[in-house]
Amino acid sequence: MRKTHLLVLLVKMTKHDFIFMDDNAPAHRGRIIRERLLQAGVPQMEWPALSPGLNPIENLWDQLSRRVEGRNPAPQNLNDLRAALQEEWNAMPHQTISRRVNSMRHRCQAVINAQELVTCY
Helix, strand or coil: CCHHHHHHHHHHEEEEEECCCCCHHHHHHCCHHHHHHHHHCEEEECCCCCCHHCHHHHHHHHHHHHHHHCCCCCCCCCHHHHHHHHHHHHHHHHHHHHHHHHHHHHHHHHHCCCCCCCCCC
């Protein structure tokens, strides 16, 4: 059910100069997934394997996760978790997000220099 909803959303987004970027995990890059996205006309961003640092949101997910895990008391149920995630996301300094985005030039250059091998990011 969720897969269908995601595909419908992605198809709608393609009308707005949209490129789909996943986290490059094998589960998201399987043959069936690639074929479904291709059949639906969803453009996908190609990028090197083992390069989560090329997606600024990955660092932000990590920070968000640590912030939620550090809460006292910890979320006790799904509603608590949703509320905690929203609160922590809203509390994340804009400067933190800007630094991640502004570091992309250096991150991309590091991947180029490493010839698509693992980098410090």
